[in-house]
Amino acid sequence: MKTYQGDTAIMDSATSNSVPGVSLDIDDIQSGxxxxxxxxxxxxxxxxRVDDRHAGRALLRWLLPAIGRGLPGAGPNQDAWVAVAFTYQGLRALGVPxxxxxxxxxxxxxxxxARADVIGDTGESDPAHWEPPFGSPDVHIVLSALSPDGARLENALKRALAAQKELPGVEVIWQHEVHQLPTxxxxxxxxxxxxxxxxxGSGIPGSNPRETPVKAGEFILGYPDETGNLPPMPRPEVLGRNGTYLALRKLHTKVAAWRQYLRANTSSPEEETxxxxxxxxxxxxxxxxxxxxxxxxxxxxxxPRxxxxxxxxxxxxxxxxxPASAHIRRVNPRDSTIVGEARLHRIIRRGTSYGPPLPEGVLEDDGADRGLIGVFICAHLDRQxxxxxxxxxxxxxxxxxxxxKDPVAGHHDGTGSVTIPERPIRRRLRNLPSFVVTRGGEYCFLPGLRALRWLAELEN
Known part of the structure; x- marks a missing residue:
């Protein structure tokens, strides 16, 4: 069992309650x-995919005005933003020294x-079964855009798509739409x-008023984290500061299998729920x-209050x-009595749905691809x-x-189990199948705005 411990007495970052002289450079951080x-x-x-580094750098120069930064503004594109991140192979393709x-x-x-065994991507979720181009050296730049509606999404993407079309040497090799389901x-x-x-220092309040704000260095490079230290930062400083790491995952959800399992282990619709x-x-x-x-x-x-x-x-x-085994309690134990310090493993989770919903009450798989594009944001990929x-x-x-394992997100093989505390005797469910299958994933670096300009102006 890995544990991480350290002094959590760290300086506050700059907001209206900040410690003088310490600030979170919010306008240099991509809003994504x-x-x-x-x-x-x-x-x-x-x-x-970047086939020509000069075209890749030109694309960044085109993109810079479209990339959201800091907190949302009051303009017509409020809540619509473009974010750009890079794989390791992408930074190499751009000519980073x-x-x-x-x-x-x-x-x-x-x-x-390459880290599949560490994170449990085995069986159906093994990278050998991933959708192309996930896991290949061809994935260089990850471009994303989110908006409350299609019109603002297209407006936010207009410059990015026009730039790509004008630049031979940069090729779109995969795209995926996400949307909130009607429900x-x-x-x-x-x-x-x-x-x-x-x-x-972010100016964005958390969703739990009982949680003490987490140190900025758990999410953004260049600031102290919960151990009181600065997270390791890529060199030179202009490249690393105000950046962060993303774990991007395409997760297929087996909705019919989920419904079938609930039905088989209960005796009424109320018990299923x-x-x-x-x-x-x-x-x-x-x-x-x-x-x-x-x-x-x-x-x-x-x-929300x-x-x-x-x-x-x-x-x-x-x-x-x-239950301690429940999905939301496992991935964020909050103040639970556990081994280790939960605050050292906090991440920002962003989930966006894709695919058509399986009609209510249907128990048979219709063969459609549906699930979640998950983005997990942190300063320490290994520790978080x-x-x-x-x-x-x-x-x-x-x-x-x-x-x-996690009853929902764990990779089971039909022999998994989950314990539910009950009085007088706890209940243990067995023969859990996998309800979530990894279809692909990438580790990305999301630089700050100054870092993006540095990348765009590389000369070699």
Whole structure:
């Protein structure tokens, strides 16, 4: 079991409550790093291959005016932004000097496919089964755009798409549309996008008023993190400062298998809903089990002032309301009694749905591709994203259930199990199949705006 410990007495970053002389350079940070996604939303992801470094740099010069920065403004493109990130191979294709490339962390240099055993991408999720071009050396630039509606999305993308067409030597090799489903929920039927951390200096409040703001260095390079230290930063400083890392994942969801499993292990529709909530940690409306353990509460689920206002240790340390094995509790244990320090493994999660919803009540798979494009943002790929995947999602030791994986996000082979505390005897469900399959993934670096200009002006 990996644990990380350190002094959490770190200087605050600059906001209206900041410590004098310490500031978060918000206008140099791409807004895609800190800005919560809009709701409703539409969006698009692109992978680009750079065949000519000079064309790649010219593309960046075209893109710079279109890239969102800092906090949302009040203009016609409010809540619509473009973000640009790079794989290790992409930085090499742009001609970044080798000494700079060598200064990036090993996980980023190797790429997500090479780290499959670490993060549990095995079986159906093995990179050998990924959709092309995921995991290949051809993925260089990841371009994304999110907006509340299609018109603003197209307006935000207009400059980027025009630039690519004008530049032979840069090729779009993959694109994917995402959108909020008509229900406003995920394909599994649960409201999403509820929980996100408060980050010192960002000016964006977190969703949980009981959570002390997390140090900016857990998410943005160049600032102290929860250990009191500066995260390792790529060289030169202009390249690394105000950047962050993204773990981008295409996750196919087996909705029919999910519904079949709930049906097979319950005796009524009410029990199905309860079992699903116990495995997720929230009711379909978004109401947390910790605050409403007996029934769904649509008003609570829809209220952003209350639907994330809870901790675990005081009210539910033993998991009789929300099981310790539930998905949302495993990936963010909050103040739970666990091995290690939960705050050292916080990440920013952004999930966007894709594909058509499976019609309500249908139990047979219709063969459609549906799921989630997940973006996980952090300053330490190994200590944050990879730790959560390896230790919290795919290992139950930290909650006292050896051999048990996350019931929703874990990679099972039909022999998985999940424990649900009940009185007088706990319930253990067996023969869990995989409900989520990795279809591809990439580790990316999201630079600050000055770093993007530096990349655009490379001369070699």
């Amino acid at each position: 790093a800190l800005h919560p996604r809009p709701a409703p939303y539409v969006g698009r992801f692109f992978f680009l 080798q000494d700079s490339l060598d200064s990036f962390p090993l996980a980023f240099q190797q790429g997500m496919a 406003g929920r995920t394909n599994f039927g649960f409201r999403d996008g509820i929980s996100y951390p408060s980050i010192e 309860l079992l699903g909530a116990k495995m997720i940690g929230r009711w379909p409306s978004g109401a947390p089990l910790t605050l409403s353990p007996e029934h769904d509460d649509a008003a609570l689920g829809a209220d 209350r639907n994330n206002d809870f901790l675990y240790r005081k009210d539910d340390d033993r998991g009789f309301k929300c 994203f990879e730790f959560i995947k390896s230790e919290w999602v795919n290992d139950g030791n930290f909650i006292g259930y050896p051999g048990e």
